[in-house]
Amino acid sequence: MTEINQSLNDVAITQSGGDNRYRDKSNKLRQLFFEFSGLIPFFVFAALFIGAPTLIVILNAFKTNEGAFTLSNVLLAFTDVYYLSLISSLKLGLTSALTGVFFGLMVSYAVFVSGMKKLQKVVSTASGVFANTGGVPLAFFFIAAIGNYGLVTLALQKIGIDIYSGSFTLFGFSGLVLVYLYFQIPLMIIVIYPALEGIKNEWREAAANLGASKFSYWRYVGIPILIPPVLGSFFLLFASAFAAYATANVLTQGTIPLLPLQVGTLVSGDVVADQSNVGYAMGFEMIVIVAIAMTIYTYLDRRATKWRKK
Amino acid sequence: MAQKMKIKTSTVAPRLGFGLNAWLIAGFLFFVVPMFSAFLFSIQLGDGTYTLGAYQRMLSDPGFGEAIWISARLAIFTVLVSIGLMLPTVTWLHIRAQRLKRVVEFITLLPLIIPPVVIALGFLGSMPLWLKDSVYMLVFAYTVLTLPYVFRSLDNGLNAIDVKTLVDAARGLGASWRQVLVSIIGPNVKSSIYGAIFLAVALVLGEFVISNLLLWSTLPVWMALVGMSDPEGAVALSVMSLVFVWLLLMLLSSFDRKRKVRIDIGGVS
Secondary structure (H helix, E strand, O other), X not given: OHHHHHHHHHHHHHHHHOOOHHHHHHHHHHHHHHHHHOXXXXXXXXXXXXXXXXXXXXXXHOEOOOOOEOOHHHHHOOOXXXXXXXXXXXXXXXXXXHHHHHHHHHHHHHXXXXXXXXXXXXXXXXXXXXXXXXXXXXXXXXXXXXXXXXXXXXXXXXXXXXXXXXXXXXXXXXXXXXXXXXXXXXXXXXXXXXXXXXXXXHXXXXXXXXXXXXXXXXXXXXXXXXXHHHHHHHHHHHHHHXXXXXXXXXXXXXXXXXXXXXXXXXXXXXXXXXXXXXXXXXXXXXXXXXHHHHHHHHHHHHHHHHHHHO | OHHHHHHHHHHHOOOOOHHHHHHHHHHHHHHHHHHXXXXXXXXXXXXXXXXXXXXXXXXXXXXXXXXXXXXXXXXXXXXXXXXXXXXXXXXXXXXXXXXXXXXXXXXHHHHHHOOXXXXXXXXXXXXXXXXXXXXXXXXXXHHXXXXXXXXXXXXXXXXXXXXXXXXXXXXHOOOOHHHHHHHHHXXXXXXXXXXXXXXXXXXXXXXXXXXXXXXXXXXXXXXXXXHHHOHHHHHHHHHHHHHHHHHHHHHHHHHXXXXXXXXXXXXXX
């Protein structure tokens, strides 16, 4: 399509401009400007509401309160409670991504293998909705189920199981990992299901006919094909847990330091005066980390989908 | 021979064994138990009787009306701005500016890289005071959040039709650009638009961090506030908001029986 358009443009240009090279160049420029002109509203919107806010965060991350250039905000973001929140956010992101990838993969595989069209349709729609569950209602669902007075907690107590007897608490790290699965598993299903569908039954048959055992089929065909999309999903899930705010805010009420919550606190303004720009530095830090994760995801996703389309 | 082949395939094709069945059941329970608990929790009284008191209490609270009013306005305007901006943009990319598509797509993906809490921080730092004083500033922030999904949804929809021919034919017959978008392109990408509307509304009704930090009492912000003193009430609100999102999805799907309403990857939290 692009090539056709391009050659049509070229025809138009040669017809109007002859083979004069300078004329040709200015026509190409005019053509590009014409193409651009229809996108002006979009670019203005993006500059005002994506560009400006992002730029402000990055610039302020390197500024003192008086406006001079400094690295102290960024350095400060790697000390004390700010450093602790970076570490626990990274830990939360990794744990949540690992569990989400594992459980999401198992459920997707079970749904895929079941071969039930109806079930597959329901799971696909439900995943779309669950992956978009708002963080606040999500927190309350789990409070109702396994909070201190949750129905599941009380029911289990009646049969002698106390989920709070060990180190588990809904309102801490372990609780967040569990609750985040509620959007991580659906997210994993959405991204990995097409990859599972891409595995052709013929490959399995071909492998079997060539004498491959179930193990060697997975060892040499199944797993190598699934590695890029699974690894890619891991980074996507990491980014989603790393940046999540609402659920953590409602459940932990700030009892465990997390990067998004710290940024939020600094935005709300209860800070030591000379540290107000640390919030921007941590915001910048978050952009960098999420950008790295999403870039790896995009790269692996491209690799995984390349052969699928052919 | 044919029978032999059949036996061969059936022995290698994966089957749903006990282990995989267990995964399906576990997955089902994990998603249904919290929802079901929430519903029971919201209607149960301490002595084992049931009541709809929590729902009545919430619905009659003046805070509820205010929160709904703010969230509903935000949802409607976000959908309008988002579709109003992106439908012409994506159409233009398809008919006149194919080579700029990559650039635009990259920009629409940026909100996935910039965490919402950072967008809130950036808006506070960069927007003029008169805009910050208005709840409608959230419309722009939310439109930014919807860009990745709306772009993809519309792009998929337009990929499925021959946009260029349709537009050229309409223009050749004297249609204005407005008519082209409203009467030609719009109806042809109906399912994409419904999908985009669903995502935008679900996103606006679920979004917490930006409105919380910018101090607007939208539905989720109010819900979190209620939860501090009245857990049953907050749980009742959560149940209502989930039911609403499912109903909206069913409603939009019923408008569009032929093609399924698309939901692409989301992630609001």
